[in-house]
Amino acid sequence: MKMIFRWFGEKFxxxxxxxxxxxxALDGVxxxxxxxxxGEVWPLEAVQKMHRTVTDAGLRVxxxxxxxxxxxxxLGAPGRDEKIENYIKTMKNLSxxxxxxxxxxFMPLIDWARSHLFFELPDGSRTMFFNRETVLNSTPKSMGExxxxxxGGIALPGWEPERVAYFDQTIKRxxxxxxxxxxxxxRYFINAIIPWAQRYDIRMAIHPDDPPWPLFGLPRLINNRxxxxxxxxxxxxxxxxxxxxxxxxxxxxxxxxxxxxxxxxGRIPFAHIRNLKFLENGDFYESAHPSQxxxxxxxxxxxxxxxxxxxxxxxxxxxxxxxxxSGRPGxxxxxxxxxxxxxxxxxxxxxxx
Ligand code: DNO
Numbered sequence: 001m002k003m004i005f006r007w008f009g010e011k012f013x014x015x016x017x018x019x020x021x022x023x024x025a026l027d028g029v030x031x032x033x034x035x036x037x038x039g040e041v042w043p044l045e046a047v048q049k050m051h052r053t054v055t056d057a058g059l060r061v062x063x064x065x066x067x068x069x070x071x072x073x074x075l076g077a078p079g080r081d082e083k084i085e086n087y088i089k090t091m092k093n094l095s096x097x098x099x100x101x102x103x104x105x106f107m108p109l110i111d112w113a114r115s116h117l118f119f120e121l122p123d124g125s126r127t128m129f130f131n132r133e134t135v136l137n138s139t140p141k142s143m144g145e146x147x148x149x150x151x152g153g154i155a156l157p158g159w160e161p162e163r164v165a166y167f168d169q170t171i172k173r174x175x176x177x178x179x180x181x182x183x184x185x186x187r188y189f190i191n192a193i194i195p196w197a198q199r200y201d202i203r204m205a206i207h208p209d210d211p212p213w214p215l216f217g218l219p220r221l222i223n224n225r226x227x228x229x230x231x232x233x234x235x236x237x238x239x240x241x242x243x244x245x246x247x248x249x250x251x252x253x254x255x256x257x258x259x260x261x262x263x264x265x266g267r268i269p270f271a272h273i274r275n276l277k278f279l280e281n282g283d284f285y286e287s288a289h290p291s292q293x294x295x296x297x298x299x300x301x302x303x304x305x306x307x308x309x310x311x312x313x314x315x316x317x318x319x320x321x322x323x324x325x326s327g328r329p330g331x332x333x334x335x336x337x338x339x340x341x342x343x344x345x346x347x348x349x350x351x352x353x
Pocket of ligand 1: 065066105111112207245272330
């Protein structure tokens with residue numbers, strides 16, 4: 001198991017790599033090139049520069065999150081083949097610096113959705129919150145505008161203001177395609193890229209839909225055991241895999257996360273481990289990592305990875321903003337660093353038991 005920490009790059013992340021390096025028991029970072037729009041090739045020089053920056057700080061970078069997929073690919077629109085070719089060129093350039101895993105998602109139009117980015121808890125910490133009613137009464141565009149307001153100008157991946165401006169138009173394009181057509185578009189993409197993933201020795205790890213139920217009438221693919229099975233059956237290659245995100249799948253109480261981990265072991269090169277706290281009506285906020293702070297049994301989750309021989313990468317997922325810090329919602333330094341020591345502690349106890 002290798003423990004890594006998400007870092008958004010020098011221009012987009014207020015946390016310096018020097019601080020990240022001081023987190024105990026850390027192997028490296030998972031990062032991205034945030035300023036390259038989906039559909040374009042990541043130039044080799046830019047990839048090499050990112051790699052140099054991280055390795056000069058004494059850290060490794062073997063996982064990328066995310067290389068985003070252009071809407072034309074998701075929609076099966078004319079022009080998708082060219083964007084897929086660009087995607088494959090990006091994979092090649094990433095393999096040149098030793099990247100082993102690419103995390104991506106196939107969520108239509110929007111990435112994760114919350115009602116509040118900095119919801120204040122009684123102890124004064126601030127965290128992401130999902131209030132169902134607020135979300136159901138929103139449109140993607142009004143949510144994007146709310147994020148822009150709440151995040152104080154930080155561009156969130158997938159929610160960049162220039163994309164949000166076109167949300168209403170793009171959502172209409174999605175409403176014209178059926179759920180089955182959406183599955184076909186995913187299959188087309190997977191069939192095109194997996195032979196190259198194998199060749200470049202990069203494991204592709206799709207991220208589940210967050211939250212795992214349909215929003216705004218948009219199609220959903222990666223949200224439960226059956227659909228993960230269907231998606232992974234597109235190719236039997238171990239290079240076609242899953243990012244197991246406990247928070248995304250665990251929001252649906254029907255999803256038995258430890259059982260899903262055991263079932264798909266071998267096809268999970270990357271894990272996002274976080275805890276969350278359900279409120280009585282099913283709303284939830286993202287809590288600190290320990291079991292006693294949220295609704296998940298983190299021991300059972302980590303044990304499922306450990307007992308199935310997991311040898312991939314783990315990162316702590318969203319944390320709260322604590323100790324007066326400000327920064328990217330869900331991605332402050334302190335709570336995630338404590339998440340790492342907690343998860344590492346669980347792992348060590350399992351190793352020695
Ligand atoms: C949220 C993240 C997601 C994830 C993408 C992967 O914080 O887990 O935004 O990076 O869905 O493509």
